[in-house]
Amino acid sequence: MPRKRRPAPSKASRLSDLFADVGPLASRKSGYAYRPQQLGFARAVEKTLNGRGVLLADAPTGTGKSAAYLAPAILEVASSGGRIVVSTATLALQAQLLSEDIPQMRAAAAELEGYPEEEGVSYAVLKGRSNFLCVRRHQDTLRAGTILDPDLISNLDLWAVETETGDREDLPFRVPVGPWVEVASDGEDCSPRLCTFRDGCFYYAHRDRAGEADLIVVNHSLLLANAVSGGAIFDTEGAHLIVDEAHRLEEIMAETFGARVSYGRVRYAMRQAKKRCESATAAADRAEMAADLFFGDLGSGASVLHESPPRSYGTLVDALVSVQSTLASDPREEVNALQGMVGRLRRDLVSFYSKPDEDYAYAVVLGRSRRGGGRSYPELKSWLVETAEVFRENVLPLFESGGVVLTSATLATGSGPGRSFSYVRRRLGLDDSSVSDRVDEFGGEEVFDYEGRCLVYVEEEIAAPTLGLPDLFAASCARRAEELVKLSRGRALVLLSTNRAIAAFRERFRPPYPVRYQGDDSPGRLIRWLKETEGAILVGTRTFWEGVDIPGSSVSLVVIDRVPFAPPDDPVAAKLREKAGERAFREVFLPKAQVAVRQGAGRLMRRASDRGVVALLDPRVATKGWGKAVLGSLPPAVRTGSLAEVARFFVEEPGEDG
Ligand code: SF4
Known part of the structure; x- marks a missing residue:
């Protein structure tokens, strides 16, 4: 609801007052410095929220984009009411928003507008239900004896009584994923209307609390799940939407709207059926046995998707039908509800062996390794390839009466004046005439002095990567990387495009500095090691292209082995190629590679x-037609092909305080 205020700055000047060098934000943020780029972005967001538009915003690193979108959003909601939904891809950004950016901006806005801070906008994180203990399933699991470890059972029992949140994050002891999914809330096994534990339900209490907040923070998966459910998870009426890390939206949509059918999923569903309905036991046992054969056969190469399924496919489908109809005919309504879980499993399974949907890519993929060393089966997986319609038809309509901001440091391809939003427009369906009038673009100027503080080395001498001789290229890269890290005195992040290249580096890369590889430890610990170890070098693949944020001299050199085009056997890439033909390279693969290089x-x-x-x-950037586009994605710094110049750059390095 709108706050009572003393006469506040005019609407036109309130953002400049907020972001002033000596202003309410500066007094709360340590190391704050006024940046015209940040204020420019904030103004573009304000215009979008006021005009109920859609803004595509590319805000380079250093812009301070969280504050730039939070400021106009919080001021707008504080003065006019309504609600803000902020969606992020990573937990790290969520944590930063909740612990720093939102509280600071909320307090700064209150000071600016002259109302007490405690009357400022309320905010909350909204998490997915699988994070919460389901009281009913916890009771059922105890009765069914599904969790076998007695210590774990008694710890969980004690915690279930004491916890106020039921949130997995608050567990004082470790619960492995397997036992946790047995007791966690699951939408396919929850009928709140019938549940006798609804009043003490942790998930619904969390959802109700977050539902009252003016500003809620969600992740992209929950944003999409809410869109699919038509807004049943959280209310979006009159809300503005801000999607940060929006470059990840397409990939998360592809996963969220796709399907995964695994041995584990069949077993899980059958266990739930047996737990809740004794008469389904025989059919569920049959399904488990058939699944064992089915997934065992899947890896043999004898079956073909959409044509010839593995031998036990028919038995598995029949058993699932039988479990489903037993659940449906049970007189207890809460048991009937479980048939949805089994029905969806059956439908997903059948989708891999019936006529394919042209908007999807399908594949058999390696299964996740099973805990306890059990046999690991291959899995069936599909991805939504055509994301445009889903975003335009499912997500946007929920925010029709508010503004929508999609932002990232790498939302566009290219940089500077050559920046283009065509790719994201196409993939999110924003070039369609039904919405294109609402869409605006903001390309923020670079904040950092790349000309003065950065050098871009582009390889000219080593042989280009070829499909036939990948190891030769990896060997040349390892040698060149060795020369480069000698010049930078370690302090390097080496980003490789494939696991095969990592293996080649392990064999050949022998720098005179400490080096560790992706897989040697958890990503978080490796990043900490890189930050804290003098002269350290970290070698990794895609996990590290985005997730490393180490200011200072610990990362003084970033080596990229090659332009990371999707490999030819990638199922989504193959489907896109099949659909778009020749255009696929320019319209999809090149922009994706440009974004990856920028990241x-x-x-x-x-x-x-x-x-x-x-x-x-990758010397191809100098010879191939697409090279210029990729070079345009590198930082706007002096470019060289000379190692001597790289050596000079590092010799001229000022001391830590310079
Ligand atoms: S309402 Fe759903 S999530 Fe909550 S306790 Fe009941 S079954 Fe579990």
């Missing part, structure tokens, strides 16, 4: 005071 190179400069070299070891 990788973006690991170098995290603060204005950082300094270093980005090295791209």
